[in-house]
Amino acid sequence: MTAATAPPAGVVPPAPGPTRLRGDIEGLRAIAVLMVLAYHVGLPGSGGGFAGVDVFFVISGYLITSQLVREARRDGRISLPRFYARRARRLLPAASLVLVVTTLAGWLLLPRGRHADLGTEVLAATGYVVNWLLAWREVDYLAEDQNPSLVQHYWSLSVEEQFYVVWPLLIIAVLWLVRRHRLRLLPLLTLTLTVVVLASFSWSVLRTAASPGEAYFATTTRVWQLGVGALLVLLTARLERLPQAARTVLAAAGVAGIVLTLVTVDAATPWPGAAAALPTLATAAVIAAGLHPGGSPVGRLLGVAPLRVVGGLSYGLYLWHWPLLQLLAERVPEAGLAVRVGVALLAVLLSWLTLHLVENPLRYSPALTRSPRPALLAGAAAMATSAALAGALVASAPSLEEPDAGATQGSVGALALVAPGSRDTQDLELVDDPGAVTGGVERLVPDPAVADEDISLAYRAGCQVSTSGTELPDAQDCTFGDPDGDVEVAVVGDSKMEQWSSALHAIGVQEGWRVRFYTKSACGFVAQGRSPECHDYNRMLSQHLGEAGNAPDLVLTSVGQGYPAELAGSMVDLLQPATDRGARVVLVADTPLPEPRGVAEGVSSFECLDQHREDITPCWSPAAPASGTRLLTEVAGRLDAPLVELLPWVCPAPERLDGCAPVVGGVVVNRQGSHLTATYVRSLTPVLHHELTRLGVTTTPAAQISWELPQDPAPGR
Structure with missing residues (x-):
């Protein structure tokens, strides 16, 4: 392809000659x-x-x-x-x-x-x-x-x-x-x-x-x-x-x-x-x-x-x-x-x-x-x-696939930690020997090589707003649980709240909850210390939740790393329009960041597992508090709201086991950063449901909580 062949008007072609080599440009x-x-x-x-x-x-x-x-x-x-x-x-x-x-x-x-x-x-x-x-x-x-x-x-x-x-x-x-x-x-x-x-x-x-x-x-x-x-x-x-x-x-x-x-x-x-x-x-x-x-x-x-x-x-x-x-x-x-x-x-x-x-x-x-x-x-x-x-x-790389029944026979995740006799009681108890269910099995679920792809239900549905986004997610596509339920639940905060979407969907089906997701990446529900897009989004969401036609019955939130307790007042202020309309607030504690102690700094938990399939000992992490929980504890005190703490089921018996296990019940616990794999979250569903019932948030009696591993709904449900 060329432009026209005639010389343009007003242009005098220069005399042909070699281009001067610019030594200064080489320098x-x-x-x-x-x-x-x-x-x-x-x-x-x-x-x-x-x-x-x-x-x-x-x-x-x-x-x-x-x-x-x-x-x-x-x-x-x-x-x-x-x-x-x-x-x-x-x-x-x-x-x-x-x-x-x-x-x-x-x-x-x-x-x-x-x-x-x-x-x-x-x-x-x-x-x-x-x-x-x-x-x-x-x-x-x-x-x-x-x-x-x-x-x-x-x-x-x-x-x-x-x-x-x-x-x-x-x-x-x-x-x-x-x-x-x-x-x-x-x-x-x-x-x-x-x-x-x-x-x-x-x-x-x-x-x-x-x-x-x-x-x-x-x-x-x-x-x-x-x-x-x-x-x-x-x-x-x-x-x-x-x-x-x-x-x-x-x-x-x-x-x-x-x-x-x-x-x-x-x-x-x-x-x-x-x-x-x-x-x-x-x-x-x-x-x-x-x-x-x-x-x-x-x-x-x-x-x-x-x-x-x-x-x-x-x-x-x-x-x-x-x-x-x-x-x-x-x-x-x-x-x-x-x-x-x-x-x-x-x-x-x-x-x-x-x-x-x-x-x-x-x-x-x-x-x-x-x-x-x-x-x-x-x-x-x-x-x-x-x-x-x-x-x-x-083409040759491992991929995340639905494992067959034989592969998942020993992969029950957190369910393996719960003493069967405590399931119908008010307080769940760990099995007598938690160390027996924290080792490796022949095939881990998900495959550690691709554990970072085992992402949550809401994220796969496109319901987590990007870091630069400021629009609320689509109401129809981002509502889970029971679509005809009588209880309106708003899930707000960053990805540390959104990671529970599979469990909340299953609980919502049982409890008659319409669970609407408003989560945004790297954007806890606070009005200070984050990006301009986060501030704008949270202010808009706070106003939205305070409007008569949008006010929820229940608000669930959590935050991850990087949120000091001093921001508690900021979160309380953003929640106020919803609480003024009668919404109840429930806070879900942060989950800790695993730092395998037997490998180089920066190697993730699942990468360590992929490298040490025969002996996962180097992939255990020291027990450490989850940094976002301090803020959530402060907010819970100010609002007299329940705080759901699932750390004992994410890092069981760390004093007895000398740290946090990377595998529980045949399931890889963590994916990217401090987030949990979607498979492990699904295995925690009965535990979370039981804890919400204990705190008076849900109405299903402990004896009627399902202890079957739930499945996510099919795409385009």
């Missing part, structure tokens, strides 16, 4: 990749090293736009096949090689439960959309404690490739307008790009304030940085007339701005937002100062041989360093700085080999440069190879 590339490398290795004083990616964005915007505008001015058109063939020869050989090696390394070295995620990530990286996958995970509460992806660094390549898809098309559209209305190319392009840059920058500031994790990876919040580099091309005629003194000051200020970013910014700085303007404009200043053929002393310093060498290796070094460092962190989490530096040097060696054995031979191959077709086919083949391996990894 900037070196600085950018060294910043990123220092940050990921953990060198002291490199807290802002992640901004090296911002430097790369400006450079890429400048270089790509230089090629496109030069072609547009020379030929009056842009050949998309030639453009994408150049991109394929330049980017795909090394990118595909690293993806293939990373996929194989992940298959060999990562826990089985991580294989499906890695395969999905490699597929997204192959298609240059992994940044959107990562942005989605930033607002997906289930992904809060996932380890960084081995291909997470491909997010910036995805942003650039998406820019490379849209920007040539936009230039072609401008060329069409120029031709049709006899306009001048560069002024119209400049106006168009300025609008794009200002819109993207404004959106970046807004989204970074609202959801910084999501904004960090999104293309829409990054386009302005590539656009700033592109604007330099369109303003070249003016910038290259700068006197040498001005060029020197501009370049020096630019380098100083980049260094200032490195040493003053850290991971706590909201990014990219307004703060990213410093490295972006600083990089633009250095490039602008070098537009004049005479350059500047600073530019010549950037172009010294060592920096040019590192700049030439920067692409490969960026690709190789991250998976190597991440695999080191996975396998040797206690590795010191010297070891990490050694791995970084290995990345340098691999980059050099990749450049000379893969990148340059294919980039300049006569067979691939004769026409666009061979290069595009070769690029497609490279992408197909990495995609096929990733697909095979996903």
